[in-house]
Amino acid sequence: MYELFFKKLNEKVSFTQEEQDIIRDYLTPKKIRKRQYLLQEGEVCKMIAFVEKGALRSYSVDEKGNEHIIQFALEGWTISDLYSFLTGEPATYNIDALEDSELVLISKSAQEEILKKCPKYETYTRLQVTGAYLAMQKRLTSIISQPLEERYNSFINLYPDIVQRVPQHMIASYMGLKPETLSRLRKKIAEK
Amino acid sequence: MQTKQTINIIGATGNMGSAISQNLSKGNYRLLLYARDQEKIEPIVNEIKNANPAADVEAIDSNYNGCWEADIIIVAVPYGAQNEVAEKIREVANQKIVISIANPLNETHTGLATAPDTSAAEELQKLLPNSKVIKAFNTTFAADFSMPVIDGKQVDAFIAGNDAEALQTVSELVSTVGFNPIIAGDLTVSRTLENMQLLLIQLGMKYNYNWLAGWKILHN
Numbered sequence: 001m002y003e004l005f006f007k008k009l010n011e012k013v014s015f016t017q018e019e020q021d022i023i024r025d026y027l028t029p030k031k032i033r034k035r036q037y038l039l040q041e042g043e044v045c046k047m048i049a050f051v052e053k054g055a056l057r058s059y060s061v062d063e064k065g066n067e068h069i070i071q072f073a074l075e076g077w078t079i080s081d082l083y084s085f086l087t088g089e090p091a092t093y094n095i096d097a098l099e100d101s102e103l104v105l106i107s108k109s110a111q112e113e114i115l116k117k118c119p120k121y122e123t124y125t126r127l128q129v130t131g132a133y134l135a136m137q138k139r140l141t142s143i144i145s146q147p148l149e150e151r152y153n154s155f156i157n158l159y160p161d162i163v164q165r166v167p168q169h170m171i172a173s174y175m176g177l178k179p180e181t182l183s184r185l186r187k188k189i190a191e192k
Numbered sequence: 193m194q195t196k197q198t199i200n201i202i203g204a205t206g207n208m209g210s211a212i213s214q215n216l217s218k219g220n221y222r223l224l225l226y227a228r229d230q231e232k233i234e235p236i237v238n239e240i241k242n243a244n245p246a247a248d249v250e251a252i253d254s255n256y257n258g259c260w261e262a263d264i265i266i267v268a269v270p271y272g273a274q275n276e277v278a279e280k281i282r283e284v285a286n287q288k289i290v291i292s293i294a295n296p297l298n299e300t301h302t303g304l305a306t307a308p309d310t311s312a313a314e315e316l317q318k319l320l321p322n323s324k325v326i327k328a329f330n331t332t333f334a335a336d337f338s339m340p341v342i343d344g345k346q347v348d349a350f351i352a353g354n355d356a357e358a359l360q361t362v363s364e365l366v367s368t369v370g371f372n373p374i375i376a377g378d379l380t381v382s383r384t385l386e387n388m389q390l391l392l393i394q395l396g397m398k399y400n401y402n403w404l405a406g407w408k409i410l411h412n
Contacts, residue, residue: 001283024286025286025322026287026322027286027287028286028287028288029260029283029284029286030260030261030263031257031260031261032261033261037195037196038195039195040194040195043194043195105287107287109357110287
């Protein structure tokens with residue numbers, strides 16, 4: 001139920017069995033079905049979700065009703081509206097499940113309790129937020145200045161098996177492309 | 193838009209379980225109905241959907257999976273079955289709100305089966321140490337759910353628990369069902385709440401309230 005969570009946790013910071021038992025007490029196991037929401041725009045994001053199994057996405061909706069995918073989260077990833085989680089302001093993102101998924105949720109109050117009892121966890125949260133920042137900067141640079149083909153390749157590197165799991169139009173949305181542009185791009189890459 | 197919370201109702205075929213399910217189906221909730229006797233659940237699901245086609249409700253054949261999906265768990269089984277249920281759901285109920293509705297009456301209805309220094313809710317909390325146990329719906333009869341306003345007065349429904357956020361969530365749930373929620377205090381207040389219902393049951397039998405009775409605090 002928490003296997004991958006603790007594996008990833010220990011990759012970043014090594015926790016003793018005792019510390020892991022403390023952390024486990026504060027985790028919320030949650031199953032969610034395909035197309036079910038975890039968060040909707042306008043609510044305050046009170047949880048960070050770690051994906052044990054399955055796939056989720058976060059996206060925003062513009063005034064014309066178009067969806068713009070911000071992030072995918074496959075096994076081992078975390079997903080949330082971090083801005084809302086940290087500031088307590090209403091979320092601007094929606095998060096829903098692309099497949100039936102098994103999550104590990106950590107609420108803000110649970111996180112505070114863990115930090116009190118297990119100060120080492122602070123390092124983990126810092127690395128997590130740093131990681132999210134680095135990913136954001138990379139994504140921003142890529143979308144502003146990287147040539148399209150390189151952009152697609154770095155996307156595939158980031159999410160190796162995503163093409164098999166997620167519909168093309170969602171990948172196009174993530175890349176800020178029209179589906180037909182992505183289709184032409186993929187054809188071009190395939191012909192090489 | 194508020195994301196739908198998923199509620200697993202354990203013992204959904206009982207008087208209380210089915211009444212709670214019926215009333216909650218009018219709110220922004222996704223309901224998973226569980227009972228040991230699977231054949232009896234489907235008629236209740238159908239009944240709810242007939243009354244309210246927009247209701248998001250379904251039967252679930254595994255208590256463990258139901259609680260795994262749930263954000264809130266309602267344990268609508270008799271006090272005697274509490275241990276067995278807790279054992280099954282402990283792992284997947286971690287950190288979740290678990291509502292205790294039980295009144296631990298003794299067999300003759302002359303008193304409570306629990307010791308004076310505890311309550312059904314506190315016993316459930318001991319069994320589920322990492323869950324947020326909240327006492328609710330124990331001072332209301334099943335019949336009250338179809339008539340939460342009696343003699344022109346909205347029935348009060350008392351809530352007790354130790355987690356402020358969980359109390360707030362359950363308070364909203366109680367409002368959805370149609371009662372007037374009153375947060376009474378921490379989980380030890382459950383002792384009083386369970387004794388209040390003992391009294392109401394005894395008075396109901398003595399004066400023939402016909403199971404349609406409730407508590408109302410009069411105040412200025």
